Amino acid sequence: MTPTIKDVAKLANVSPSTVSRVIANNPKITPRTKEIVREAMDQLGYHPNYTARSLVSKSTQTIGLVMPSSGDKVFQNPFFPEVIRGISTISHDKNYGIYMTTGNSEEEIAQGVCDIVQGRRVDGLILLASKVNDPMHDYLLERNFPFTIIGKPDQHETNISFVDNDNIKAAYEATMHLIRLGHKRIAFVGGGMELVVTVDRMNGYFKALKDAGIEQKDEYIVHHEFLREGGRDAVNELMLLDEPPTGLVVTDDVMAFGIVNTLEQMGQKVKKDISIVSFNNVIFSQLANPSLTSVDINIFKLGYEAGQCLFDQIEQPDLLPRRITIPHQLVVRDSCGEV
Structure with missing residues (x-):
């Protein structure tokens, strides 16, 4: 017989609501309680049904990543796998999946974003690059859809959360x-x-x-x-x-x-x-x-902080926009010499 939340709660000696909060990685639950509940889940072989949870909570448990160009070009540059590694690390901590969208032209990328927003396929978006006069920023702001940019927006800087270097x-x-x-x-x-x-x-x-x-x-x-x-x-x-x-x-x-x-x-x-x-x-x-x-x-940190910034918006819709500046450092090696 398939184990239920009630079975996990009984074994862990907690309430079913506490089990639900542990599954949602609620920060109000103590690390010790989370450990006990997860041990009970493992012992019983219990696996949360995230699809059913999403239907109840009206959350997709997924965030979207918007690539700046076609995938075949993006992944030729190690910047993007590393920044995605940062995003996926914080997403894993939050029990969220990742949905990626891209296109071979600006029009295809914009259409992909429209389809995602209108279909409510994700709870929020991270744009992996900031473009000059990007109509996507206006579109997302008008719809009050949670999003964060890796890079500084050239417009609406005070209204958009973003993570960047100086x-x-x-x-x-x-x-x-x-x-x-x-x-x-x-x-x-x-x-x-x-x-x-x-x-x-x-x-x-x-x-x-x-x-x-x-x-x-x-x-x-x-x-x-x-x-x-x-x-x-x-x-x-x-x-x-x-x-x-x-x-x-x-x-x-x-x-x-x-x-x-x-x-x-x-x-x-x-x-x-x-x-x-x-x-x-x-x-x-x-x-x-x-x-x-x-x-x-610090590419990994750019991705991690962008993910954290987006999750803060999802969890606190009234949160004011944030600007996060990641420190940089010049690493001197052998490619420079005196004239």
């Missing part, structure tokens, strides 16, 4: 690192200008040049996708200049990895001929040859 400061520090090594011909390699993170990091780069009295040159600013191919195309473009840069601020380690490979094919030596500072500090920034100086933005 990208202007981080890019300023990255650029100043090259300036202190004597570099004056410093290029900026960024992602698309539709991304707020690109705009912020470019502004930090501009500020560092200005403070150092270095002229800003338009030909030293290039934008490509956050992929190895994007880095390859960027460096091919820059090295054709009459005065190619001696230093690069690259906004993503994957792009930087593509740059290192392409420079090697050109016969250029990283650190000796050209210095590189990049962002994200993913695992192969340490494995590149030479290893990359990179800004550690």
Whole structure:
């Protein structure tokens, strides 16, 4: 016979309502009580019926993740698996599942979000990137649907909960690192200008040049996708200049990895001929040859805090919007040298 909540309650010597609260991971239940109830569940082989619970509570026990582009491109960049690992960790603690949506165009992504919201498939959404003039923000605000952004919104900043780094400061520090090594011909390699993170990091780069009295040159600013191919195309473009840069601020380690490979094919030596500072500090920034100086933005923490922020909204609908800034750190390795 299939065990019930009443059976678990009897074995654990608690009320059925306490068992329900343990299943829901209610913070008001003490850790010791949770342990006793879960031991009873294991002993009886009891498994909660989350579908039935959802029908009663009108909760899906699921949150949605909105990818910024098609899955085949997203998962070529280790930023996204790591940020999803942070989100899934807090989701597991809350007994929530994860539903992912993406698309090959802005229209497909927007339609996917509309279908999710109108069908109430999830209890809230996390947008994994912030885009300039994103109509999705207006859509979700109008419907009072819980959502959090990884990245700073360019509009409605006081009305939206978001988790981000101080990208202007981080890019300023990255650029100043090259300036202190004597570099004056410093290029900026960024992602698309539709991304707020690109705009912020470019502004930090501009500020560092200005403070150092270095002229800003338009030909030293290039934008490509956050992929190895994007880095390859960027460096091919820059090295054709009459005065190619001696230093690069690259906004993503994957792009930087593509740059290192392409420079090697050109016969250029990283650190000796050209210095590189990049962002994200993913695992192969340490494995590149030479290893990359990179800004550690604490990707896991970005995801975990974004998840916590969303669950706070779901549990407390009247909660005011929050801005959470995750600290960054410049990790100096072997890809930079003096001019």
